[in-house]
Amino acid sequence: MKLNLSEEEKVAPCGMNCSLCIAYIFNKHDFNKMGFHKKYCPGCIARGKNCTFALGNKCNLIATGKIRFCYECDKFPCESLTRLDKRYKNKYHLSMIDNLNYIKENGIEQFMKKENQKWQCKTCNELICCHNGLCLNCHIDILKTNKKYSWNKNN
Numbered sequence: 001m002k003l004n005l006s007e008e009e010k011v012a013p014c015g016m017n018c019s020l021c022i023a024y025i026f027n028k029h030d031f032n033k034m035g036f037h038k039k040y041c042p043g044c045i046a047r048g049k050n051c052t053f054a055l056g057n058k059c060n061l062i063a064t065g066k067i068r069f070c071y072e073c074d075k076f077p078c079e080s081l082t083r084l085d086k087r088y089k090n091k092y093h094l095s096m097i098d099n100l101n102y103i104k105e106n107g108i109e110q111f112m113k114k115e116n117q118k119w120q121c122k123t124c125n126e127l128i129c130c131h132n133g134l135c136l137n138c139h140i141d142i143l144k145t146n147k148k149y150s151w152n153k154n155n
């Protein structure tokens with residue numbers, strides 16, 4: 001299993017930046033050794049599955065690796081991607097469709113530069129997890145106390 005991914009390999013076909021995903025961050029830090037029971041994932045591309053989540057089951061082009069990014073598809077943005085995008089916009093403060101449009105216009109390198117700035121923890125420089133809004137390197141204890149913690153919902 002590949003652990004040192006290039007910036008390009010960190011971005012899934014749907015436009016998700018895998019390095020913000022809780023399963024990616026847990027894998028990277030091996031946090032289950034602290035008593036969690038979460039899924040580990042090295043990233044959609046690193047797994048060799050092209051897409052780990054919803055879209056791969058519904059889209060043959062992604063599942064077979066015929067396209068690298070959803071924007072290459074005639075149906076972009078399709079209904080599945082739009083649904084995923086809406087959920088991530090509401091819950092996780094990011095838009096796959098915006099990401100893909102940005103990548104199409106500016107390239108992956110520029111995109112990752114922007115992402116690393118947007119999500120970087122000011123204390124330790126690791127990336128904030130989009131699934132809970134925490135830098136898990138600094139604040140894994142918050143997740144330990146409240147396993148369902150998400151983006152300061154109680155505040």
Ligand SMILES: [Zn+2]
Pocket residue numbers: 121122123124125126135136137138139
């Ligand atoms: Zn931090």
